[in-house]
Amino acid sequence: MGPFLFAGSLARRRRHRAVCSCRGFALVLPLPLRRPKAYSMTEQRKAVALISGGLDSMLAARLILEQGIHVEGINFFTGFCVEGHTHAIRNHHRQKPKRNNALWVAEELGIKLHIIDVIEEYKDIVISPKHGYGANLNPCLDCKAFMVGKASAWMGQNDFDFIITGEVIGQRPKSQRRDTMPLVARESGAFDRLLRPLCAKLLPPTLPEREGWVQREKLLGLNGRNRKPQIRLAARFGIDDYAQPAGGCCFLTDRSYANKLSDFWQARGDKSYELDDIMLLKVGRHLRPRAHFKLIVGRDEGENNFLSGYRRQYPHLYPTSHKGALVLLTGKANSDDLQLAARLTARFSQGRDAARVSIAVCDADGHQQTLTVRPLTPNEIPPHWYL
Ligand code: SF4
Numbered sequence: 380m381g382p383f384l385f386a387g388s389l390a391r392r393r394r395h396r397a398v399c400s401c402r403g404f405a406l407v408l409p410l411p412l413r414r415p416k417a418y419s420m421t422e423q424r425k426a427v428a429l430i431s432g433g434l435d436s437m438l439a440a441r442l443i444l445e446q447g448i449h450v451e452g453i454n455f456f457t458g459f460c461v462e463g464h465t466h467a468i469r470n471h472h473r474q475k476p477k478r479n480n481a482l483w484v485a486e487e488l489g490i491k492l493h494i495i496d497v498i499e500e501y502k503d504i505v506i507s508p509k510h511g512y513g514a515n516l517n518p519c520l521d522c523k524a525f526m527v528g529k530a531s532a533w534m535g536q537n538d539f540d541f542i543i544t545g546e547v548i549g550q551r552p553k554s555q556r557r558d559t560m561p562l563v564a565r566e567s568g569a570f571d572r573l574l575r576p577l578c579a580k581l582l583p584p585t586l587p588e589r590e591g592w593v594q595r596e597k598l599l600g601l602n603g604r605n606r607k608p609q610i611r612l613a614a615r616f617g618i619d620d621y622a623q624p625a626g627g628c629c630f631l632t633d634r635s636y637a638n639k640l641s642d643f644w645q646a647r648g649d650k651s652y653e654l655d656d657i658m659l660l661k662v663g664r665h666l667r668p669r670a671h672f673k674l675i676v677g678r679d680e681g682e683n684n685f686l687s688g689y690r691r692q693y694p695h696l697y698p699t700s701h702k703g704a705l706v707l708l709t710g711k712a713n714s715d716d717l718q719l720a721a722r723l724t725a726r727f728s729q730g731r732d733a734a735r736v737s738i739a740v741c742d743a744d745g746h747q748q749t750l751t752v753r754p755l756t757p758n759e760i761p762p763h764w765y766l
Pocket residue numbers: 517518519520522523554626627628629630631632
């Protein structure tokens with residue numbers, strides 16, 4: 380995993396520092412079995428906040444900052460994150476600011492953010508979640524326990540006192556229910572050092588509340604899916620720019636993405652993946668004309684450019700007689716399959732109505748041939764080819 384990019388404004392403002400901890404190798408100590416620390420009555424307590432980049436975790440951190448607690452943020456990079464990838468690729472997103480929302484939240488709050496790569500460890504969570512999946516392939520309950528567990532280990536290593544999350548009871552049917560809150564606290568190993576400031580008043584008092592590190596009466600009792608209280612609270616804090624919630628903080632909640640991931644696992648014959656595999660599922664139009672091969676078709680210039688980066692890993696096709704999409708081919712294709720792939724590539728070119736279109740067919744080693752084909756008509760593309 381390469382180094383993470385930080386927004387230029389962060390470097391300029393120098394209000395906080397962002398830290399990338401690749402692969403999270405150092406996170407090994409479990410909690411709460413950590414060495415107790417002797418505090419004076421006046422020593423400032425420290426909380427680590429799970430920062431997704433959305434409004435809820437931002438408000439939770441802000442509520443605790445208001446109580447004079449030192450807060451630092453932690454953000455886990457799983458590979459499925461919505462942040463900072465396809466949002467920056469598509470042409471029609473070009474007018475939107477390209478920012479990493481977790482970093483932006485940290486900047487707005489004036490806190491330090493630690494971005495930790497958990498791609499490898501996270502695979503077990505996605506592949507075989509103990510508590511199953513939500514509506515799509517989102518293993519939210521296991522995911523929350525995993526992330527709070529990682530934060531708990533980080534807390535132990537860095538002498539922090541408690542963890543905060545932006546969870547709200549009843550907001551997510553699978554993972555944010557009254558009965559799942561203690562389960563996450565228990566399975567993560569955070570126990571009563573896990574504080575949910577947005578709904579704390581509806582839960583038993585946690586250690587930070589019992590010890591008086593934070594005042595329970597200043598915490599909230601939010602419940603349900605209504606977002607208006609969060610929007611009102613944001614206005615009270617003068618926060619008027621935040622990422623809009625769109626069903627979840629990762630692609631695993633997205634039905635179309637989940638379909639593509641299921642298809643990928645089925646074609647592969649097992650539920651494994653590498654980072655490139657799951658990144659490619661975020662990009663392009665995916666068609667599986669035959670069980671043994673799939674095409675990924677760039678939908679615009681941004682996606683064509685992104686897919687170009689994989690030309691040395693996968694066979695690919697593109698039109699030479701007309702403008703059109705770059706198409707990656709995954710799986711194994713014989714000469715008949717290549718003809719079909721070329722006709723599909725022609726369909727997604729500006730020559731779709733031409734009698735013949737020339738298509739360059741390249742293998743991953745750079746060998747190239749040209750096929751001149753008749754583009755497929757829409758009627759010749761069965762709907763079930765589209766994933
Ligand atoms: S939406 Fe994704 S990142 Fe968020 S809890 Fe669910 S699985 Fe985890």
